[in-house]
Amino acid sequence: MTERFVVIMAGGRGERFWPQSRLKKPKHLLPIVGQQPMLTQTIARVLPLVPKKNVFVITTRSQLAEVRKACPGLPRANIVAEPMGRDTAAAVGLAMLLVQQRNPDAAFAILPADHVIGDVAKFRELLAEAFKAAESADELVTLGIEPTEPATGFGYIERGALWHSGPVRVLRAKRFVEKPTLAKAKAYLASGRYCWNAGMFVWRVPVIEAALKKHAKELHAGLRQLGQALRRGSADAALAKIYPKLPRISVDYAVMEKARNVLVVPAGMGWDDVGSWPAVARHHGKDAAGNVLRGLSRVEAGRGNIVISEGRHLTTVLGLDNVVVVHTPDATLVCPKDRTQDIKQLLQRLQADKNTQRYL
Amino acid sequence: MTERFVVIMAGGRGERFWPQSRLKKPKHLLPIVGQQPMLTQTIARVLPLVPKKNVFVITTRSQLAEVRKACPGLPRANIVAEPMGRDTAAAVGLAMLLVQQRNPDAAFAILPADHVIGDVAKFRELLAEAFKAAESADELVTLGIEPTEPATGFGYIERGALWHSGPVRVLRAKRFVEKPTLAKAKAYLASGRYCWNAGMFVWRVPVIEAALKKHAKELHAGLRQLGQALRRGSADAALAKIYPKLPRISVDYAVMEKARNVLVVPAGMGWDDVGSWPAVARHHGKDAAGNVLRGLSRVEAGRGNIVISEGRHLTTVLGLDNVVVVHTPDATLVCPKDRTQDIKQLLQRLQADKNTQRYL
Numbered sequence: 007m008t009e010r011f012v013v014i015m016a017g018g019r020g021e022r023f024w025p026q027s028r029l030k031k032p033k034h035l036l037p038i039v040g041q042q043p044m045l046t047q048t049i050a051r052v053l054p055l056v057p058k059k060n061v062f063v064i065t066t067r068s069q070l071a072e073v074r075k076a077c078p079g080l081p082r083a084n085i086v087a088e089p090m091g092r093d094t095a096a097a098v099g100l101a102m103l104l105v106q107q108r109n110p111d112a113a114f115a116i117l118p119a120d121h122v123i124g125d126v127a128k129f130r131e132l133l134a135e136a137f138k139a140a141e142s143a144d145e146l147v148t149l150g151i152e153p154t155e156p157a158t159g160f161g162y163i164e165r166g167a168l169w170h171s172g173p174v175r176v177l178r179a180k181r182f183v184e185k186p187t188l189a190k191a192k193a194y195l196a197s198g199r200y201c202w203n204a205g206m207f208v209w210r211v212p213v214i215e216a217a218l219k220k221h222a223k224e225l226h227a228g229l230r231q232l233g234q235a236l237r238r239g240s241a242d243a244a245l246a247k248i249y250p251k252l253p254r255i256s257v258d259y260a261v262m263e264k265a266r267n268v269l270v271v272p273a274g275m276g277w278d279d280v281g282s283w284p285a286v287a288r289h290h291g292k293d294a295a296g297n298v299l300r301g302l303s304r305v306e307a308g309r310g311n312i313v314i315s316e317g318r319h320l321t322t323v324l325g326l327d328n329v330v331v332v333h334t335p336d337a338t339l340v341c342p343k344d345r346t347q348d349i350k351q352l353l354q355r356l357q358a359d360k361n362t363q364r365y366l
Numbered sequence: 367m368t369e370r371f372v373v374i375m376a377g378g379r380g381e382r383f384w385p386q387s388r389l390k391k392p393k394h395l396l397p398i399v400g401q402q403p404m405l406t407q408t409i410a411r412v413l414p415l416v417p418k419k420n421v422f423v424i425t426t427r428s429q430l431a432e433v434r435k436a437c438p439g440l441p442r443a444n445i446v447a448e449p450m451g452r453d454t455a456a457a458v459g460l461a462m463l464l465v466q467q468r469n470p471d472a473a474f475a476i477l478p479a480d481h482v483i484g485d486v487a488k489f490r491e492l493l494a495e496a497f498k499a500a501e502s503a504d505e506l507v508t509l510g511i512e513p514t515e516p517a518t519g520f521g522y523i524e525r526g527a528l529w530h531s532g533p534v535r536v537l538r539a540k541r542f543v544e545k546p547t548l549a550k551a552k553a554y555l556a557s558g559r560y561c562w563n564a565g566m567f568v569w570r571v572p573v574i575e576a577a578l579k580k581h582a583k584e585l586h587a588g589l590r591q592l593g594q595a596l597r598r599g600s601a602d603a604a605l606a607k608i609y610p611k612l613p614r615i616s617v618d619y620a621v622m623e624k625a626r627n628v629l630v631v632p633a634g635m636g637w638d639d640v641g642s643w644p645a646v647a648r649h650h651g652k653d654a655a656g657n658v659l660r661g662l663s664r665v666e667a668g669r670g671n672i673v674i675s676e677g678r679h680l681t682t683v684l685g686l687d688n689v690v691v692v693h694t695p696d697a698t699l700v701c702p703k704d705r706t707q708d709i710k711q712l713l714q715r716l717q718a719d720k721n722t723q724r725y726l
Contacts, residue, residue: 025680304722306712307705320385320697320725324712325705329686331698337680338693340700345667345685352666352684362664365680 009112013062013101016119025337034119039289043076044120095260096252099229116207124276135174136208147208150201152274156191161203179268222260369472373422373461376479385697394479399649403436404480455620456612459589484636495534496568510561512634516551521563539628582620
């Protein structure tokens with residue numbers, strides 16, 4: 007039986023959850039939904055499928071110390087820090103090299119560290135089926151999320167012919183498409199032929215390597231160098247030298263949009279990437295006025311607010327509707343629910359001011 | 367020359383400035399405008415007119431310790447705590463008894479502890495003139511603020527005939543009227559014949575005593591008892607026994623609206639009772655977008671906000687206009703500028719919940 011690995015991508019900056027998330031403590035290190043950091047939950051979710059020694063976590067230097075804390079029991083060598091983010095294709099290539107060093111014929115899954123999956127049993131069943139498909143053919147397999155709304159924040163995958171029937175269906179993937187307009191998203195949803203691209207992939211080392219060689223020559227050449235350096239010396243030194251030179255490109259653009267040997271496993275499993283404070287609110291109870299209240303928070307004469315108060319601090323909202331208030335011990339954000347996508351703009355301003363940089 | 371005293375009323379609860387103000391630390395104990403607590407500023411303002419030993423401060427039990435700190439150099443016996451608030455007539459009566467014990471023929475001023483006065487030299491000139499008027503006749507003298515807008519939050523004083531001309535004019539007061547409707551306030555302002563009642567009075571002990579005896583018999587009888595008890599024993603014991611029985615009534619209603627021997631000194635001196643967060647904002651500089659920012663506070667894509675951040679905490683507002691955000695180490699308020707009058711409603715709710723009572 008082919009040996010299985012899981013590589014968890016934990017390099018996100020999590021700006022959208024500032025001030026709870028910080029450069030050194032982004033979303034996957036926070037219990038945004040649930041009692042444990044999202045990364046810890048992600049690891050727990052795959053452990054019945056692979057042993058701990060076969061779980062890798064790829065993060066960035068600035069998060070390394072905190073990531074280690076969130077991975078209890080994982081071998082220290084399995085947590086690898088990129089010297090800097092080089093987009094997802096480079097990270098996938100690094101994942102491939104890490105697995106290859108252990109077993110050049112292994113299959114491995116790529117999973118984001120910071121998603122919510124409501125139906126964990128279903129997820130495990132789907133992931134196991136994706137492994138089986140990847141192990142039985144020279145295919146790039148992806149878990150495609152069954153869409154529930156015409157979202158414009160995700161890429162889509164168009165499904166093709168049935169490839170394997172059974173309790174879990176596997177289909178050919180016809181094409182990967184980038185984030186659509188709302189009109190297109192509505193058409194995709196109505197057609198019933200599309201899944202969301204959630205960045206979840208399963209493949210064997212030789213299959214993804216061949217795809218990189220075919221569709222992303224420059225990256226593949228860089229990865230070959232990196233692989234040699236990794237075999238010769240320390241991972242840190244090899245990465246510091248070669249990683250910055252890798253092309254900055256997404257795996258979707260570099261490989262998935264070009265490859266023809268792609269399968270999709272449609273996944274209905276209560277998935278949510280919880281990409282914003284309003285998305286987080288969906289996972290919490292509301293009071294009679296539709297307010298989500300976490301910690302010692304109170305709303306008077308207001309509806310539809312999200313108020314999060316850390317520690318023993320009392321955070322109060324009076325006479326306002328649909329605002330997000332997040333209090334942490336050293337920083338507070340007040341913002342309308344429909345402006346949370348502009349938090350990046352605020353953070354750029356804080357970054358530009360020496361008095362506020364340390365709050366990032 | 368008649369001996370002069372000043373009695374400063376420092377019993378307000380300052381709810382409108384929560385969370386900076388608390389039950390034990392209301393507005394007059396905060397540097398709401400300026401560098402020192404409003405009470406400390408009020409004392410400094412009168413010291414050229416009376417010696418420290420002739421300045422009394424009347425506060426409430428719960429604030430006594432903090433009030434003492436805000437009155438450096440004042441004799442300890444000059445700071446007197448009501449066992450509970452019994453409205454302004456009882457406090458004026460207590461003031462009268464305190465002065466009477468020192469000198470039964472003295473004149474004294476009643477001044478609120480928490481107002482801003484921009485032109486201090488003018489204030490001193492006006493107050494000195496009010497003392498002169500009170501010392502030269504059996505009149506109740508009040509400083510009436512020259513109105514600058516049709517405010518509905520103050521009572522008004524209608525001016526009558528000129529009583530004394532000179533650099534400072536003294537007029538007969540025709541009548542005291544309660545807080546008017548906006549239409550009436552506009553008419554009062556347009557007429558040029560009205561002043562705001564700011565609760566600033568000057569009179570001799572025998573004159574106010576006679577007025578209380580004539581217009582507020584029950585209160586006068588209670589004060590007589592209280593005066594006897596004060597002479598016999600400790601102020602605390604006397605107050606604890608008799609104060610709770612005094613009628614709860616305002617000095618305006620009990621005396622000023624009824625008395626015919628009232629003079630008014632029209633006062634244009636940059637007065638502001640700074641009764642709310644938006645009023646406070648008038649005294650601070652604004653950024654280009656009209657935001658008032660105090661402490662480490664930042665506004666991105668927002669106009670006309672008031673953001674106050676205590677300590678080293680960073681408080682940020684993104685994409686909102688005209689809100690008040692006040693962060694203190696243990697509590698935060700977020701509220702539209704035009705809803706600050708409803709803070710009392712919020713505080714009632716906090717009072718009713720054992721988890722939040724301690725934040726009052």
